[in-house]
Amino acid sequence: MGTTNLQAGFPVTRLRRLRKTPALRDMFRETILSKSDFIYPLFIIEGENVKKEISSMPGQFQLSVDNILRECEELQNLGINSVLLFGIPREKDDVGSGAYDDDGIIQKALRAIKASFPDLLVITDVCLCEYTSHGHCGVIENGYVNNDRTLELLAKEALSHAQNGADIVAPSDMMDGRIGTIRRTLDEKGFAETPIMAYSVKYSSAFYGPFREAAESTPQFGDRKSYQMDFGNSDEAMREIALDIQEGADIVIVKPALSYLDVIRRAKDSFNIPIAAYNVSGEYSMIKAAAQPGWLDGEKVMVEVLTSIKRAGADVIITYFAKEAARIL
Numbered sequence: 001m002g003t004t005n006l007q008a009g010f011p012v013t014r015l016r017r018l019r020k021t022p023a024l025r026d027m028f029r030e031t032i033l034s035k036s037d038f039i040y041p042l043f044i045i046e047g048e049n050v051k052k053e054i055s056s057m058p059g060q061f062q063l064s065v066d067n068i069l070r071e072c073e074e075l076q077n078l079g080i081n082s083v084l085l086f087g088i089p090r091e092k093d094d095v096g097s098g099a100y101d102d103d104g105i106i107q108k109a110l111r112a113i114k115a116s117f118p119d120l121l122v123i124t125d126v127c128l129c130e131y132t133s134h135g136h137c138g139v140i141e142n143g144y145v146n147n148d149r150t151l152e153l154l155a156k157e158a159l160s161h162a163q164n165g166a167d168i169v170a171p172s173d174m175m176d177g178r179i180g181t182i183r184r185t186l187d188e189k190g191f192a193e194t195p196i197m198a199y200s201v202k203y204s205s206a207f208y209g210p211f212r213e214a215a216e217s218t219p220q221f222g223d224r225k226s227y228q229m230d231f232g233n234s235d236e237a238m239r240e241i242a243l244d245i246q247e248g249a250d251i252v253i254v255k256p257a258l259s260y261l262d263v264i265r266r267a268k269d270s271f272n273i274p275i276a277a278y279n280v281s282g283e284y285s286m287i288k289a290a291a292q293p294g295w296l297d298g299e300k301v302m303v304e305v306l307t308s309i310k311r312a313g314a315d316v317i318i319t320y321f322a323k324e325a326a327r328i329l
């Protein structure tokens with residue numbers, strides 16, 4: 001910045017002066033985490049009293065709706081007011097019917113959560129991969145995900161979430177045009193006030209590995225590279241964001257977070273819109289795995305990582321660490 005030139009050199013200037021005591025460091029810290037920065041992901045499964053730990057994500061569980069309600073209560077007591085829901089349906093088919101079924105797992109969970117916790121901000125992941133038998137995020141035609149046919153189903157899913165109480169819908173499929181299609185559908189059906197949090201910049205990433213165990217959504221053939229972004233690209237990320245804003249996104253997501261801090265910063269500097277960063281499953285598991293034998297101090301690394309994501313420019317962070325972080329803030 002221009003002001004740097006005005007600064008006197010050493011020994012008049014000594015930057016260590018403001019680092020000397022905890023009080024000084026606290027006062028002049030530029031980036032401060034707060035509980036309201038966090039969105040906590042939840043995995044919801046059919047059944048009663050189910051609490052199944054995800055082996056690759058210690059401390060995270062697949063929960064049935066009754067246990068989800070207990071979890072929401074704990075979250076509110078910790079001061080976390082926002083959750084992101086993922087559903088694991090009883091049955092899957094090739095068009096992901098469970099995603100837009102009024103008796104689907106997310107729809108049931110939404111009704112239950114909203115009845116007991118009307119003030120909790122409930123965001124839903126809008127995607128087909130958890131609901132399709134092939135595990136892809138859209139309708140397959142000749143071995144390829146058909147973009148435009150998928151749009152209709154995503155719009156149906158988003159509408160069904162809104163009708164059952166979702167406060168925000170978050171499309172994560174990476175089809176072209178889905179934000180506009182969902183926006184028009186919500187507007188036509190009386191949900192003009194429901195915001196869209198768009199996974200605008202979603203890379204095809206190996207860091208999603210543990211999530212796919214959690215959500216039971218591993219693709220049964222091929223990979224997601226024909227719709228998720230190539231991790232070498234950052235200009236393209238800006239194009240994705242620009243298009244989603246034009247189509248009506250209210251918040252944009254960059255995902256994953258840690259290997260993409262440059263993209264978060266670039267998005268923050270280029271667009272005047274709230275930015276969310278998704279600190280994904282693999283980023284969580286890595287720290288847990290290294291902390292377990294004592295190779296790293298897990299708690300300190302967690303705070304450093306979350307702070308770096310905010311410092312890079314994220315306004316909010318979707319993170320499996322939300323509860324742990326809230327406990328020490």
Ligand code: PBG
Nearest residue numbers: 127129172207208211280281282
């Ligand atoms: C897709 C979706 C994925 C994640 C969130 N939404 C996985 C994928 O694209 O395979 C990953 C989140 C994480 O790794 O924590 N519905």
